[in-house]
Amino acid sequence: MRLFVPLTITxxxxxxxxLQFFVPATQSMGESLQEWYMIVASFAIFIGAANLIQVHVxxxxxxGRNWKYSPVTIVGFSVMILTGLIFGIEKGTPFNFxxxxxxxxxxxxxxxxxxxxxxxxxFRAFRASNWRATLLLISAFVVMLGRVPIGAMxxxxxxxxxxxIMKCPNMAGQRAVMIGAAMGMxxxxxxxxxxxxxxxxxxxx
Amino acid sequence: MNWTIIGIWLGxxxxxxxxxxxxxxxxxxxxxxxxxxxxxxxxxxxYTIKNxxxxxxWENLLPAExxxxxxxxxxxxxxxxxxxxxxxKLASLSRMSLSLIVGTGAxxxxxxxxxxxxLAQVNGTIITLGQGGGWFNWVSNIIMVTGVVCGLVxxxxxxxxxxxxxxxxxxxxxxxxxxxxxxxxxxxxxxxxLLIGQTQFLLFKWLPTMGIHL
Numbered sequence: 059m060r061l062f063v064p065l066t067i068t069x070x071x072x073x074x075x076x077l078q079f080f081v082p083a084t085q086s087m088g089e090s091l092q093e094w095y096m097i098v099a100s101f102a103i104f105i106g107a108a109n110l111i112q113v114h115v116x117x118x119x120x121x122g123r124n125w126k127y128s129p130v131t132i133v134g135f136s137v138m139i140l141t142g143l144i145f146g147i148e149k150g151t152p153f154n155f156x157x158x159x160x161x162x163x164x165x166x167x168x169x170x171x172x173x174x175x176x177x178x179x180x181f182r183a184f185r186a187s188n189w190r191a192t193l194l195l196i197s198a199f200v201v202m203l204g205r206v207p208i209g210a211m212x213x214x215x216x217x218x219x220x221x222x223i224m225k226c227p228n229m230a231g232q233r234a235v236m237i238g239a240a241m242g243m244x245x246x247x248x249x250x251x252x253x254x255x256x257x258x259x260x261x262x263x
Numbered sequence: 264m265n266w267t268i269i270g271i272w273l274g275x276x277x278x279x280x281x282x283x284x285x286x287x288x289x290x291x292x293x294x295x296x297x298x299x300x301x302x303x304x305x306x307x308x309x310y311t312i313k314n315x316x317x318x319x320x321w322e323n324l325l326p327a328e329x330x331x332x333x334x335x336x337x338x339x340x341x342x343x344x345x346x347x348x349x350x351x352k353l354a355s356l357s358r359m360s361l362s363l364i365v366g367t368g369a370x371x372x373x374x375x376x377x378x379x380x381x382l383a384q385v386n387g388t389i390i391t392l393g394q395g396g397g398w399f400n401w402v403s404n405i406i407m408v409t410g411v412v413c414g415l416v417x418x419x420x421x422x423x424x425x426x427x428x429x430x431x432x433x434x435x436x437x438x439x440x441x442x443x444x445x446x447x448x449x450x451x452x453x454x455x456x457l458l459i460g461q462t463q464f465l466l467f468k469w470l471p472t473m474g475i476h477l
Contacts, residue, residue: 064358068366075370094338095367097320098360101342103311108349110304127293131301138305147313159270160277161306163464164299167278170461173454174285180447190440197444198451205452223445226403227410231442233384234414234435240380247369258365259358 065253071095072251111135197223268472275469278461384411410438 071091078088114128138161141153148154184195203209204220249255280295320342324335345360347353388411392404416428417435424432466477 060355064362067359067362068369071363071366072370072373075367076374079374091367092371093319093323094341095364095371096315097338098341098345099364100311100315101345101360103308104346105348107304107308108346110300112349124293124297127297130294130297134298134301135305136301138302139308142305142309142313147309153309155266155270156302157306159273161299161302163274163461164277164281164295165303166457166461167281168299170454170458171281171284173451173458176447176451176454180451190437193437194440194444194447197441198448199444201445201448202452205448222403223441224449226406227438227441228445229442230407230410231414231439232446233388233411234418234439235442236380237384237411237415238418240376240384243376244373244381247373250365250369251373258361 061256061259064259065256069251069253072247076251107135197227271468271472275465278465406438409434414438 074084074087074091077084078091111132114131116122117125117128138153138156141151141156145151145153180198184198185191200216201220201223203212204217204223209216209220246255250258277295277298280291281299283289284292320335320338323332324339325331341360341363344356346357348357388408390404390408392401392408413431413433413435415435416431417424417439419428422428470477
C-alpha cells in the first residue's frame, strides 16, 4: 500500500498526459492536471525556504563555519518576505524597490563574475593538445571574435564565419545532442510511468 | 530622501562587494553573498505566492463570485503534503505529491519533448541539399546532415565503435567539438555582456552621483 498509491498516481497522471496529446476528449482533463502539477510543484519552494532557514539557524546555534554571516541571510530573507506580504509586489512598493536596487544588481554581478571564472577555466582547459581540442579552441575563438566590433575590424569576414559556425556545425552538433537527449527522456519517462524507475520515491522498492 | 540615489548606491556598493572576490575571498564578499542568497530566496517565495498560488489556486478555490470549489482542495492538500517532507514523521505523505509531479512531468515531457526535440529536429535536418542555391549551401547542408547523423552514431553505444561505425562516430566527435566550442564562445560573450552592463552602471550611473562624469 505504501508504494501502491504513489505508483498508481504516477501511472494515471502520466497516462492522462500522454492521452490528452492524442485524444481531444481528454484535453480538458490534461489541462486541469497541468494546473494541479504547477500548484503542487510550487509548494516545493516552501521546503527550500524552510531548509535554508533551518541550515542557517543550525549554523548559528552550533557556531558552524561562517556562522557570523548566517544572520545576514535570515534578515535578508525575512525582509523580502515581510515587505512582500505587507506592501504587495506592485511597482513602487518596498518589495519592488528591494528587488530592483539590490537583488537584480547582485544577480547580474554574480553572473558577470562567471565571465572571469569561465575565462580562467578556459585558459587551463583549452590546451591545443590534439587537433580536435584545437578545433574547439578555434571555433570558440572565432565565435567570440565575431560578436565584438574588433572582429570585423581585423577581417570583415569574421562575423560571417562566426554566423556560419553557429548556423551549421553548431546546429548539427546541438541537434544530435537534442535528439539523443529526447530519446533518453522518452525512455526514462516510460520507466517512471510504468513504475520501473522508483528512485524518486526515496529509493524504496 | 532621494530613493533613486539610495537605490543606485545600494546596487553599486553590493556590486563592488561581490566583485571584491576577484581579489580574494573576504568578509565583504561573504556578507554580500549571504545577503544575496537570503533576499533571492525571499523574492522567489513571494513571487510564487503572488504569481502562481494566488491566481492559479486560491482564486479558483474561492472565486470572487462567491462559493467554494472543493475540487481545488485536492492540489492544496497535495501541496501541504509536499511541505510535510520537512516533518520526519509525516515525510512519507510527500510521496503522493511527488508522484503527481513525476507522473504529470513524465507524460508531458514524453510527448512535448519528443515533438520539439526529436521530431522537429529530424524534420529540420531533412533538407534538400541544394536548398538556398550555390555550392556553399551544398557544402553547408552536407555538413549539417552528416553532422547530425554522425553525432547520433557517436551517442549510440549499443554497437562497438569500430569499422564504419567507428569512422562515423569520429566524424560525430569532430562536429560535437566544433559545436561545444561555439556554444562555449557564445556563453562567454553572454557573461561578458552582463559584465559590460554592470560596468556601465557603475561608470555612468553611480560615479555621476559623486559628481564624477566620464
